Amino acid sequence: MLSSVLSFGIHGIEGFCVKVEADISDGMPMFELVGYLSGEVREARERVRTALKNKGFTFPVKRITVNLSPGNIRKQGTGYDLPMAVAILSAMGEIRQEIPGDTIILGELMLNGDVTGINGILPMVIKARSMGIKRCIIPYENRDEGAMADDVEIIGVHDIREIALYLNGEYEIEPYKGVRSGSDEETSYNACDLKYVKGQKVARRGLEIAASGMHNMLMVGAPGAGKSMLAKCIPTILPPLTKEEALEVSSIYSVAGLLKSSKRLMRERPFVSPHHTVTDVAMTGGGVYPRPGNISLAHRGVLFLDEMAEFSRYTLEVLRQPLEDRSITVARNQGTYVFPADFMLVGAMNPCPCGAYPDLSKCTCTEPQRKRYLNRLSRPLLDRMDICVDVERLSYECMLDDALSESSADVRKRVMEAHERQKIRFEGSGILFNSQMGAEETGRFCRMSDDIRKWFMDALERLDISARSYNKILKVARTIADIAGSDEIEREHLKEAMFLNNSYII
Amino acid sequence: MDNTEQMKYDYWWAGMDRAYPGSVKKTALSAGGTKHLYEMDREELINLEGISEKYADDIIKKRQNWNLDAEYEKLLSMGIDFIPYYDVRYPERLKMTQGHPFGLFCKGSLPPGDVYCVAVIGARNCSEYGRMMARRFASDLAGYGVTIVSGMAYGIDGISQEAALNAGGRSYAVLGCGVNTCYPASNRVLYERLKENGGVLSEYGIYTKPSARLFPARNRIISGLADILLVVEAREKSGTMITVDMALEQGREVTVIPGRITDPLSTGCNRLIKQGATPVMSAEDIMYMLDESFDNNRKTVKLPKVKLDKNEKKVYELLEPYARSIGDLSEASGLELKDVICSLVELGIKGLAAETGKGYYVRTRECLAV
Numbered sequence: 001m002l003s004s005v006l007s008f009g010i011h012g013i014e015g016f017c018v019k020v021e022a023d024i025s026d027g028m029p030m031f032e033l034v035g036y037l038s039g040e041v042r043e044a045r046e047r048v049r050t051a052l053k054n055k056g057f058t059f060p061v062k063r064i065t066v067n068l069s070p071g072n073i074r075k076q077g078t079g080y081d082l083p084m085a086v087a088i089l090s091a092m093g094e095i096r097q098e099i100p101g102d103t104i105i106l107g108e109l110m111l112n113g114d115v116t117g118i119n120g121i122l123p124m125v126i127k128a129r130s131m132g133i134k135r136c137i138i139p140y141e142n143r144d145e146g147a148m149a150d151d152v153e154i155i156g157v158h159d160i161r162e163i164a165l166y167l168n169g170e171y172e173i174e175p176y177k178g179v180r181s182g183s184d185e186e187t188s189y190n191a192c193d194l195k196y197v198k199g200q201k202v203a204r205r206g207l208e209i210a211a212s213g214m215h216n217m218l219m220v221g222a223p224g225a226g227k228s229m230l231a232k233c234i235p236t237i238l239p240p241l242t243k244e245e246a247l248e249v250s251s252i253y254s255v256a257g258l259l260k261s262s263k264r265l266m267r268e269r270p271f272v273s274p275h276h277t278v279t280d281v282a283m284t285g286g287g288v289y290p291r292p293g294n295i296s297l298a299h300r301g302v303l304f305l306d307e308m309a310e311f312s313r314y315t316l317e318v319l320r321q322p323l324e325d326r327s328i329t330v331a332r333n334q335g336t337y338v339f340p341a342d343f344m345l346v347g348a349m350n351p352c353p354c355g356a357y358p359d360l361s362k363c364t365c366t367e368p369q370r371k372r373y374l375n376r377l378s379r380p381l382l383d384r385m386d387i388c389v390d391v392e393r394l395s396y397e398c399m400l401d402d403a404l405s406e407s408s409a410d411v412r413k414r415v416m417e418a419h420e421r422q423k424i425r426f427e428g429s430g431i432l433f434n435s436q437m438g439a440e441e442t443g444r445f446c447r448m449s450d451d452i453r454k455w456f457m458d459a460l461e462r463l464d465i466s467a468r469s470y471n472k473i474l475k476v477a478r479t480i481a482d483i484a485g486s487d488e489i490e491r492e493h494l495k496e497a498m499f500l501n502n503s504y505i506i
Numbered sequence: 507m508d509n510t511e512q513m514k515y516d517y518w519w520a521g522m523d524r525a526y527p528g529s530v531k532k533t534a535l536s537a538g539g540t541k542h543l544y545e546m547d548r549e550e551l552i553n554l555e556g557i558s559e560k561y562a563d564d565i566i567k568k569r570q571n572w573n574l575d576a577e578y579e580k581l582l583s584m585g586i587d588f589i590p591y592y593d594v595r596y597p598e599r600l601k602m603t604q605g606h607p608f609g610l611f612c613k614g615s616l617p618p619g620d621v622y623c624v625a626v627i628g629a630r631n632c633s634e635y636g637r638m639m640a641r642r643f644a645s646d647l648a649g650y651g652v653t654i655v656s657g658m659a660y661g662i663d664g665i666s667q668e669a670a671l672n673a674g675g676r677s678y679a680v681l682g683c684g685v686n687t688c689y690p691a692s693n694r695v696l697y698e699r700l701k702e703n704g705g706v707l708s709e710y711g712i713y714t715k716p717s718a719r720l721f722p723a724r725n726r727i728i729s730g731l732a733d734i735l736l737v738v739e740a741r742e743k744s745g746t747m748i749t750v751d752m753a754l755e756q757g758r759e760v761t762v763i764p765g766r767i768t769d770p771l772s773t774g775c776n777r778l779i780k781q782g783a784t785p786v787m788s789a790e791d792i793m794y795m796l797d798e799s800f801d802n803n804r805k806t807v808k809l810p811k812v813k814l815d816k817n818e819k820k821v822y823e824l825l826e827p828y829a830r831s832i833g834d835l836s837e838a839s840g841l842e843l844k845d846v847i848c849s850l851v852e853l854g855i856k857g858l859a860a861e862t863g864k865g866y867y868v869r870t871r872e873c874l875a876v
Contacts, residue, residue: 201843202832202865220864351863358829358863360633361770367631367660368690390865392833459855495851496844502864 001025003090006104006133007083008124009075012330012337013255013292015120015127017104019069020080022087027063033084035068038076038289047109048085055113055161060092074334076289079118082107082137085160086167095167102134105163106142113160117141122254125149126247135175137163145254147178148265149247154178179263192232195407199398203230206389206500208411211237212418213434213479216323216345216384218308218377218502221391223355227348228273230391231304234346235269236408238301239416245300248340252292252299270301272343276310280318290330290337295322298343308347309376316381319345323384347385349377386435386472388502418482434479439471446474448489456494465501473497514574515540516590517581520609521711522568529556531591531608544569586685586712587612599623603730603756607709610727613685614705617678617731622796623653625732625753627725627746628662628739633771634868635827636739639763640666643736646789648675652796655680655731657724658700662738664693671699678731681708682724683716707731722748729753733796736786737762740774747774750783759795761786769828812856812873817841821849822858825869829862 004021031045052059066084068075083105089095106124107115121142126149128136135153138146143156153175157163165171194204203219203226210217211234219227241249246265253259253266274283274294285293295303305311322328326342352370356362365373422433425445431437437445448456460470474489477497481489519540522530536555537543543551543565551562581588589596590609598619600606610616617623624647628636644654644666654670656663658679670677679700683689685708688697700706709727710720725748729735735753737760740746750760760783765772779785786792793800814822820839824830836846850867853859860870 199833201836205843358866360631361768363631365631368692388864390831390863392831392865459851462855462857492844492848495848498851499847 001091001093003087003099005083005087005090005099006101007080007106008104008128009073009079010077010120010124010255011073011335012290012339013120013123013252013296015124016073017128017131018075018080018083020083020087020105021067021069022084022091023065023067024060024062024088024091025065029061029063031064031066033066033068035066035071036074037068038074040078041068041075041080044078044081044084044109047081047111048088050111051081051109051113051160052085052088054111055159057089057092057094057160064088064091074289077118077120078108079106079120079124081109082115082139082157082160082163085109086163089160089164090167095164097168099167100135102132103137104128104133104135105137107137107139107157109160115139115157115159115163117260119257120255121145122148122247122259123251125152125154126251128152137166141260143176144178144263145250145259147176148250192229192236193408194233194237194411195404197226197230197233197405198401199394200226200230200391203389203391204405204411206387207234208237208415209476209479209483209500210234210344210346210387211411211415212483213386213422213475214344214432215386215435215476215479217347217387217389218382218385219346219348219389219391220351221348222393223350225391225393227391228304228306231273231302231306231346231348232271233408234302234304234344235271237411237415238269238344239412239419240267241265241269241300249300252296252340256292256297258297270298271304272298272301273304273306276305276307278311278315280312280315283315284318284322284328285330285337285339286332288332289334290332290339292339293328295319295328295341295343296339299340301343303343303345305345305347308349309373313376313378317378320380320384345385347377348391351390382502383468383472385502386476387500389500414483417485418479421482421485434475434482437471437475437478442471442474442478446478446489447487448494452489452491452494455491459494459498463498465498469501473501476500510578512539512541513588513590514578515544516609517578517588518569518572518574519543520588520590520607520611520709521577521713522565531606533557534608544574581712584686584712585613587616589616597731599733600727600730603726605726606730607727609709611685611708611710611712612705613707614678614701616705616707617653617655617676621651621653621676622734623655623732624792624796625655625728625735625749625758626662626666627656627728627735627737627749628666629741629744629746629771630659630661630663631771632661632665632739633769633828634862634870635765635769636662636771637665638827638870640738641669643738643763643786643789643792644669645673645675647792648673648677650789650793651675652793653678653704655728657681657721657728658689658693658696658706660690660692664696666738667700668696671696671703675703677704679704679706680724680727680731681706681716682710682720684708684710684712684714686712687714687716689716721745725749726752726756729758730756732758734759734761734792736792737775737778737783739763739765739771740778741770742773742777744774750778759784761792761795763787809872809874811876812858814853814856814875815849817845818849818852819875821846822853822869822873822875825853825859825867827868829866829868832865832867835867 002023007018007020008015009018117139122145125146129152137155140156140158146154155173250266272294283294322341328339328341330337351357352365353373354364477489477493480493534540640662648670654677656667667677685706729752735758762775762778762783764785836843858871859867
């Protein structure tokens with residue numbers, strides 16, 4: 001007898017529908033799986049057989065064929081165990097009711113017949129919903145994740161016997177609604193808050209400007225000056241994720257298997273800080289079945305590279321394309337995968353190998369050593385960093401001062417206002433933030449009086465600032481003007497932007 | 507034996523790269539000429555004073571791979587002059603010193619004997635103060651027609667030579683490697699300019715690669731070529747101090763630019779002053795030492811007047827040739843951070859301040875704020 005159920009697979013971070021068919025007929029007893037399957041899917045044969053046996057079903061001594069359709073897309077992952085088992089039970093007649101066409105089934109089986117969680121539930125459920133699916137039967141473990149997508153019935157199941165009873169209508173499972181307590185406002189911020197950052201006026205200002213225009217930023221400062229702490233505060237001054245953004249980010253984390261412990265959609269912007277030994281593939285995403293890399297995990301958030309000069313040059317260079325395109329394309333022989341990668345790049349480095357420069361009474365590095373160290377960041381990469389600030393080591397006096405500084409929440413208000421101004425200005429132009437302006441847009445949107453433009457050109461010439469930096473300075477000046485609530489760029493905005501330029505390093 | 511013939515033997519001998527170049531000439535003399543050295547067998551070489559067995563083997567090895575005519579041709583075709591000690595062009599001042607080189611290789615010209623010559627030396631890893639002083643002294647001295655000699659190294663050496671050339675003067679570099687090698691490579695532009703308006707000298711053959719052991723010996727040529735030695739910035743233990751010792755042995759006057767006693771980069775300088783070296787505050791001080799009848803026609807140096815607003819003036823007055831951070835400047839001036847930043851950028855545009863490290867600023871030019 002033939003039966004079929006619907007399930008879902010993951011391609012990149014996108015779900016796709018898979019039809020699981022099972023046929024039981026007379027003949028030599030055997031259990032065959034077909035449908036362009038990878039190793040772990042093929043292993044499902046043993047898991048399904050044993051799980052059914054251990055839950056008291058008699059595995060038929062017949063010829064069993066299971067097909068996963070479409071047959072031209074490679075299937076991977078362990079989520080097909082449960083739909084296969086259900087399809088076989090249905091073909092056996094153990095499940096008497098027809099399995100409705102608006103239901104999908106996902107889950108991995110253990111040998112004892114229990115259902116265990118899988119990765120990528122959220123993007124699959126979202127995709128299923130958009131295809132008109134009404135009900136998702138998923139592992140109990142994954143029910144929080146499934147419930148993050150609204151308007152779809154989530155049924156969490158514990159074991160294979162339970163699902164059989166449920167589908168036969170002999171057992172009710174209440175659709176899971178997810179954790180609804182606590183409003184969206186309530187965000188689980190960690191201990192990071194700008195109010196605990198003492199001193200560092202310049203760096204704080206740099207942070208605020210960077211966040212306001214989503215500019216990439218480089219922090220230079222002695223070891224222990226607080227570069228990492230400042231960077232960790234950036235998500236706290238960026239606006240919280242919108243609902244769509246949150247679904248998008250949570251989907252990526254779901255595919256990467258990093259969403260299991262959370263009950264709700266991610267509302268805080270991600271902060272990803274890979275170690276400097278990270279490989280280029282870990283950075284961009286990859287593998288035989290490509291999984292999102294660090295830059296995609298930092299999507300809509302911050303990618304922080306501590307000790308930036310210690311990263312391998314190649315790893316840094318691969319960032320260049322995603323910084324422009326805001327996504328990364330990974331090509332493998334299974335297909336081409338596109339992962340979103342719209343992140344704010346924040347780098348931190350020492351001013352020289354020993355870290356003491358420009359204090360020459362402490363610095364032991366020679367001029368060529370310093371140059372070589374700074375040269376580890378390529379010019380094209382530095383060209384994509386609009387803001388460069390120095391982070392000073394604190395004096396003891398400042399450290400012992402108990403007074404709190406301005407809190408992240410207050411800074412965030414100004415940042416959000418600046419974002420709002422940009423949104424209105426860029427309406428319909430396809431960009432969202434000042435940092436995304438190209439040469440054409442800077443000409444159009446960075447207005448200033450002729451007087452100031454003349455002064456600016458003159459200043460650039462005198463300071464020997466390259467034409468490449470011209471656009472960068474204008475973009476930052478535009479952001480500073482946005483924070484100040486000014487429609488035109490004023491002289492003082494330009495001055496501050498010139499100060500934040502990284503021409504010293506280049 | 508005619509002159510060219512002798513020159514070929516002398517060139518071969520001068521190209522012998524020994525750690526103690528002072529002995530090169532002595533050995534040549536005791537052997538009765540370089541031709542003899544070239545022809546002696548091992549036994550005879552070892553019998554000469556100051557030649558060890560290893561040295562003798564080196565000499566034999568060297569001459570086996572050496573084609574006298576072809577090598578000399580090659581040297582001439584590269585536009586390199588070889589000036590042995592008996593040549594009339596050999597600098598007189600240098601010839602008067604103990605252990606002067608057997609011969610000099612030269613690209614460009616030789617320092618003229620009838621013009622004063624000052625050796626400017628100092629730390630490679632120098633501060634902005636050192637940079638500023640090297641620039642000021644070298645360009646002022648060059649303005650008075652003085653020749654500047656130095657070692658073309660990073661830091662003070664290169665900066666002072668560049669400043670001398672910029673002021674329209676002459677400068678000579680003494681290298682610790684063959685003259686056709688530009689070391690350090692980052693001074694390529696300076697190297698090319700020196701060949702035009704001065705020269706690049708060395709006592710080492712063209713095949714000699716830069717090596718730390720050769721640098722102390724070349725320092726004696728730097729001081730030997732000069733009438734006066736000027737130390738701009740030096741740590742307590744440094745190559746600069748070796749040059750000073752050599753200059754004193756050669757009877758050269760040592761002048762020093764004083765620094766702050768807390769600054770490790772000036773400890774060497776200040777120690778020299780304590781030991782009796784002459785502190786100098788301007789190029790004119792050195793000119794008086796060179797020439798008692800020196801008539802200074804620019805007695806009062808007029809600082810250029812620059813228009814600065816209130817904040818800029820305040821910040822400018824706080825800036826020093828030593829790097830100060832923005833936070834520090836803001837605190838000291840009592841100004842808002844924003845105002846300090848604006849003032850610094852404005853001062854930068856006016857050429858009065860510069861950023862040396864991210865967020866660290868120095869004063870780069872003196873002026874009268876009005």
